Amino acid sequence: VTDADLHTPDRLPSEPDARLVADLRAALSDDAVITMPGSLLVYESDGLTAYRARPLMVLLPADTAETAAAVKLLADAKIPFVARGAGTGLSGGALALNGAAVISTARMNRILDLDPGNRMARVQPGVVNLELTAAAAPHGLYYAPDPSSQTVCTIGGNVAENAGGPHCLKYGTTTNHIVALTVVLPDGSVAELGPRDGTGLDLVGLFVGSEGTFGIATEIDVRLLQVPAAVETLLALFDDVDDASRTVSALIGAGMLPAALEMVDREAIAAVEASVYAAGLPTDVAGALVIEFDGSRAAVRSDADRAVEICTRGGAREVRRATDEDDRQRLWHARKKAFGAMGRIAPDVLIQDAVVPRSKLPETLRRVYEIADRHGLRLCNMFHAGDGNLHPTIVFDRRDPDAVHRVELASAEMMRACVDVGGTITGEHGVGLDKREYMAMIFSEAEMAAMCDIRRAFDPQAMANPAKILPVRVCREWVGPATRRDPVHPASAPP
Amino acid sequence: MSQGLLSALRSTAGDAAVRERIEGADWAVAGVRPLAVVTPGSAAALADVLALCARERVPVEAAGGGSWLNRGAVPARPPVVVSTAALTRITEYEPADLVIGVQAGVSLAAIQRTLGDHGQTLPLDPPSAADGTIGATVSLGAAGPLRAAHGTPRDLILGVELATGDGRLLRFGGRVVKNVAGYDGVRLVTGSRGCLGIVTGVFMLVRGAPEADVTVLISVAGHQAAASLALAVWQSVPCDAVELAAGEADWTLAVRLRGSGAGVGEARERLEGICGAGVDAAPGIWGTLGAAEAAASMHLTLSAPPTRLASLLAAAAAFAAELEGPGDGFRIAAHGTAGIVRIWRDELVPAPAAEAFPDALRRLDADVASFGGTRRYDVMPEPLRQRITDGTLPARGDAAAAVIAERLRRTFDPAGIMMAGRGGVWE
Numbered sequence: 001v002t003d004a005d006l007h008t009p010d011r012l013p014s015e016p017d018a019r020l021v022a023d024l025r026a027a028l029s030d031d032a033v034i035t036m037p038g039s040l041l042v043y044e045s046d047g048l049t050a051y052r053a054r055p056l057m058v059l060l061p062a063d064t065a066e067t068a069a070a071v072k073l074l075a076d077a078k079i080p081f082v083a084r085g086a087g088t089g090l091s092g093g094a095l096a097l098n099g100a101a102v103i104s105t106a107r108m109n110r111i112l113d114l115d116p117g118n119r120m121a122r123v124q125p126g127v128v129n130l131e132l133t134a135a136a137a138p139h140g141l142y143y144a145p146d147p148s149s150q151t152v153c154t155i156g157g158n159v160a161e162n163a164g165g166p167h168c169l170k171y172g173t174t175t176n177h178i179v180a181l182t183v184v185l186p187d188g189s190v191a192e193l194g195p196r197d198g199t200g201l202d203l204v205g206l207f208v209g210s211e212g213t214f215g216i217a218t219e220i221d222v223r224l225l226q227v228p229a230a231v232e233t234l235l236a237l238f239d240d241v242d243d244a245s246r247t248v249s250a251l252i253g254a255g256m257l258p259a260a261l262e263m264v265d266r267e268a269i270a271a272v273e274a275s276v277y278a279a280g281l282p283t284d285v286a287g288a289l290v291i292e293f294d295g296s297r298a299a300v301r302s303d304a305d306r307a308v309e310i311c312t313r314g315g316a317r318e319v320r321r322a323t324d325e326d327d328r329q330r331l332w333h334a335r336k337k338a339f340g341a342m343g344r345i346a347p348d349v350l351i352q353d354a355v356v357p358r359s360k361l362p363e364t365l366r367r368v369y370e371i372a373d374r375h376g377l378r379l380c381n382m383f384h385a386g387d388g389n390l391h392p393t394i395v396f397d398r399r400d401p402d403a404v405h406r407v408e409l410a411s412a413e414m415m416r417a418c419v420d421v422g423g424t425i426t427g428e429h430g431v432g433l434d435k436r437e438y439m440a441m442i443f444s445e446a447e448m449a450a451m452c453d454i455r456r457a458f459d460p461q462a463m464a465n466p467a468k469i470l471p472v473r474v475c476r477e478w479v480g481p482a483t484r485r486d487p488v489h490p491a492s493a494p495p
Numbered sequence: 496m497s498q499g500l501l502s503a504l505r506s507t508a509g510d511a512a513v514r515e516r517i518e519g520a521d522w523a524v525a526g527v528r529p530l531a532v533v534t535p536g537s538a539a540a541l542a543d544v545l546a547l548c549a550r551e552r553v554p555v556e557a558a559g560g561g562s563w564l565n566r567g568a569v570p571a572r573p574p575v576v577v578s579t580a581a582l583t584r585i586t587e588y589e590p591a592d593l594v595i596g597v598q599a600g601v602s603l604a605a606i607q608r609t610l611g612d613h614g615q616t617l618p619l620d621p622p623s624a625a626d627g628t629i630g631a632t633v634s635l636g637a638a639g640p641l642r643a644a645h646g647t648p649r650d651l652i653l654g655v656e657l658a659t660g661d662g663r664l665l666r667f668g669g670r671v672v673k674n675v676a677g678y679d680g681v682r683l684v685t686g687s688r689g690c691l692g693i694v695t696g697v698f699m700l701v702r703g704a705p706e707a708d709v710t711v712l713i714s715v716a717g718h719q720a721a722a723s724l725a726l727a728v729w730q731s732v733p734c735d736a737v738e739l740a741a742g743e744a745d746w747t748l749a750v751r752l753r754g755s756g757a758g759v760g761e762a763r764e765r766l767e768g769i770c771g772a773g774v775d776a777a778p779g780i781w782g783t784l785g786a787a788e789a790a791a792s793m794h795l796t797l798s799a800p801p802t803r804l805a806s807l808l809a810a811a812a813a814f815a816a817e818l819e820g821p822g823d824g825f826r827i828a829a830h831g832t833a834g835i836v837r838i839w840r841d842e843l844v845p846a847p848a849a850e851a852f853p854d855a856l857r858r859l860d861a862d863v864a865s866f867g868g869t870r871r872y873d874v875m876p877e878p879l880r881q882r883i884t885d886g887t888l889p890a891r892g893d894a895a896a897a898v899i900a901e902r903l904r905r906t907f908d909p910a911g912i913m914m915a916g917r918g919g920v921w922e
Contacts, residue, residue: 118800118834162675173673176650191895195798196869199900200690202636205649205682209675232748253591255614255703296733299758355671359591373517386672389593427673435676442676447665450906451678457902467679 004104010132016101020077024059027069032107034058046087046094047149050398051433055082055096062107063124064182064190064218071189071216071233074101075463081186082465083216085126085157088149090351091432093161093211097467103216105156111135112219119224120179125156127219131220141224141265144171146440147428148339162209165258166426169386170294171225173428183207184221185461194221206454212465214458228294233322234306235331237282237494241369242263245362246289246384247314250289252358254310256303256322261386262290264336264462268380268393269334271341277333283327285317289385290335311431338382339393346378346395352411357421358388367417368392375406388419415441431469439471448474496530500551504575508544510533512581522576524556525569525917526877528739532558534581538598538656540666540697544577545692546662549791554915555660557689559600559628561725562789563635566874567659567917574915582695585609587670594653594670596698599630616704618645618735618783622788629740636686639785640751643729643832645702648685660691660908668797669886670698683903687715689914691907705753710780711766711773713748718812721746722805725831729801731759732765737831739804741812748773748831751781751880763922788828791839799832799868810862811836817855818848834868843876853882 016035024033035057036041044052056079061067074081080100087094096102108124111132115121116139123132129150143160146165147153153163159181171177180194181204193203207214238244244263251261264272265287281288291307293300308319315439315488322328342349356364365381368390372379383391392414396403415425415438425431425438439448452475458464462475498513504513514532517523524534530553531633535541548555554574558564572599582598585606590613597606602627603617610616621627621637621869631637633655638647645651654668658678667680684691715721719743725737728750736751748770766773788794809827815825815838824844829836844852848909863870875883904911 030702115800117802162679164673164675168673171648173675185895185899189895191894191899193896196892197896199690199896200686201900201903202649202682202686203896203899205685206679208682209679248593252593255593257702272559295754296758296761298761299733299755302755302757343860355673357592357594357671358591360591362830384673389673390669410552422670423672424669424671424676426676427671427677430675431677439677442669443666446663447667447676450659450663450665451680454678454680454683454903457899457906460902 011033017077020073020079021057021068022046023073024070027073028059028061028066028371032062032066034060034061035333035382041094043084043087046089046092048090048092048432048434051092051095053095053097056099058102058104059295060104064184066110067103067184067216067218068188068190070103070183071186074424075187080237080463083156083212085154085160086128086149086152088153089161089432090353090429091426093430093432095433097433100466105154105216108156109220112261114139115185116141117294121223121224121228122219122221123155125159125220126153129153129155129158133316137227140227143222144177144225145174148336151201153253155220155222156217159208159220160210160212161428161430164384164387164389166262166384169261169384170257170259175205175466177223178204178220179223180204181207181217183215184216185215185311186461194204209430210458211469213434213455213468215304215464228259230297230300231292231294232300233328233331234289234291234304234307234311235251235320235334236291236316237285237318238287238289238315239285240315241287241315241365242362243315245365245385247289247311247316248361249359250314251276251307251309252386254306255360255424256307256310258291258303258307258386259294260290260292262383263385264288264290264334265380267378268342268382271345272334272338275337275341275344276388277337277341279333281334288334290331335382337366338380342380342393342395346397348398350394350396350407350411352390352392352394352414353429354390354415354418354423355427356388356390356421357419360421360423361385361388364390364418364421364423368414371417372373375410376411377403377406380389384427387427388423395484401450412438419472433468436471438467445474500553501531503547503551504533504544506532507547508533508540512536512540522561522564524564524576525567526572527570527573529556530573532576532578534578536581538582538658540583541577541579541693541695542658542664544663545563545658545660546910548577549661549910552910553912555912556917557634557914559631560602560624560626562627563631565876567914568880569877571599572916575709577693579628579693579695582630586696587698589764592616592670593701593703594672595698595701596654596670597629598677598696599633599694600628602628603632610701611704611787611902614703614704617651617701619648619651620785622785624786624789625788629697629699633685633694633697634687634689640738640781640830642830643737644735645696645830647684651700652681652685653700654695655681656696657684658691658695660913661910663696668698672700690904692913705755707752707754707756707759708778709752709759709763710776711750711752711763711776712776713750713770713773714816715746715748718746718808720806720807721748722831724748725804725829726802727769728766729832732768733762739831740784741807749776749780751778770800786840787841788837790842791841791874793879794837794839794874795870795872797836797838797863797868797870799834799863799866801832803866803868804829804831804834804836806866807836807863807868810859811838813862814838814855814859817858818844818851839874843878848881849882852879856883872896899902
């Protein structure tokens, strides 16, 4: 975050107006309005802990009507709001800037309807991703988008971020699975968006991924998928990281469509093998691919056979094939537990997020290592290789200001490297607060102005999660006194 | 047309790109002769033409090859047709990325040919003329039977370039398969029917061409049995398309199985376990069916949750039977997994049936609404259209969503020239 105005240290949110608090308590319930500073602490940041901002208060509505009532009262008082799910976001999107109130979806955690025949469910936004899949499982169904945080993150947060995950390669991201939304707009009115909204425009598609800047989705119609009849999981080990990333291109270029195609490098494997999740991998390999196929028995078997052949031809030292579910979980540990394991290595971990065309993976990965080397940073990679979605992960110590500076420089250079080969600045974590200034790398001023206009169509008064996604200078309603007292804690060192 | 506007169009798009005297039905917009047909040679020139029309407050009809100009309302003022027909370059194709970038005037057939040379395919088969363009497909959000496995354009488009109604050239999305940077303009534009501007370029996901591609036809007696069978197949056979078509007496269930040889073999065994042996058809049948549907003179679409398929089919059959003798002119087909039923006619609706049409449609609407479905029309010839827009359609939609949609329209097309008076997405 480079805007000087975001770092003005003089103002923290004042006490909320007593009358407003009373009105909110009347509209919700006494315990649904949190104003005690100590209780607000946990809402100061999301998964990107470097940024902190204390909300004015936190509201916990239980349904659409309560959310609408709360938003209306806030709008009348001209207090902006930020919707918050589990707070696992990685882009600072759930930070309450400008003395905003947080509206938590924690109490909206019910599955309202499960319709197995039509493979549909209607849920409240606070439902946890994996709990939806658990509820659908007895019917042979599941909810496909599977972000790494799926044991805690919520469907509402997934909608806001258009969340992805390893299995997006075959099944697409959140937006491909959302059918309709009930949303509370920033003025407190309620809209039913979907095929029946009568506008002929895909307002659902536009809302998904809007990072809380269009309002709050309070009821969500999702599509469920049939649990595949069979799954085959492979782990291919490579002595050369280039061979591994070239094999990703070879698999994709051959027209194969694995359910997941993930990559981990030497550092990540070493971290996992040193942890309780050790999968018995040789730590001298330079990189490994986790490749998973799902579908009918015959189809996955022939796909896996073909993938083994492509990996071997691509220089794999060894290709392991999971023999049962336990074995499969073990192979996945190398990928899924890597991020947690990195936490053991250094006090701070910064996970970046960018996407490149898949054929550019080998050269981009080389650039990323080179950039980290040049800045003397320790880096590992574990990422959605099949999507070209890189997650360069840098370990460092935030108490070392020079290291923090080098992390900043390296991050920007990595983004530039990805954009230069036709990529984008975020594939699944969102822009939020963290990447606003990178938007100009990929969009023209005219395009960013058009996006500001799109936001204004939903939120003319700039009440919903202001000052996120777009550089502040782009949206005129953000350039003014309200934004200048944007209270990001001065004490927090950005990564 | 004023000589001033004509010379301005010529100096903006080039002399050769502007045709003024349009003879006969070619390029007629719902029967109205356009002021001119402009086919700019670049996206930038096309945007400049829109900027000019916005300044002059001249209505604009977005077009590709011109196949869909007969759809929609009769425009109150003759428009300028702005066509992407000259934007025919494949801008980027790296087979190893499974992504292709094309200008909007490239035909679906040309895209499939290019991909086919590299063992790849675009899993999108909307009802379309042979020269149907990708720009029109994206603008209409049109999809065909393959939607059962691969979704609609919103699931396949990665990036769009849009010339807005006031002449800005904007790019949304990009050429990578995952992208959450900024608002999802790709989905806003996809299916917006030219009402925000004209799509000039597209990046799309493609897939490896299937090793095996088998189509099996099964004959079923009665709509109830046909619907049950379609749902049973959806439940237990991995397939790319499950279509139902009403025949003279029986229904035909057409199932398309694509994938590896082994996978298709296994799927076929399961299919036969459910339906018995069917008759094989060549994959070309799908294109033939799509082209026939695209040529419809009247076309309605009914939607409901997939499990209401039998109710939808019954409603469609009752509607057709009410207007004419059974099997006489009206065609009925369904996407068996999506709860989508289409009713269309090749020939114009004859006069006696036209008289009864508004009442029959009202009954169809009530019928479909009774089980939570919706109905829209895609093609409605005059004067049928005048009859049914005369206050006989029930009010639909969401008031707050309508306000947002109107604001979005103004954002992209402040002069209100795009598809003006054509009904478009706003009906």
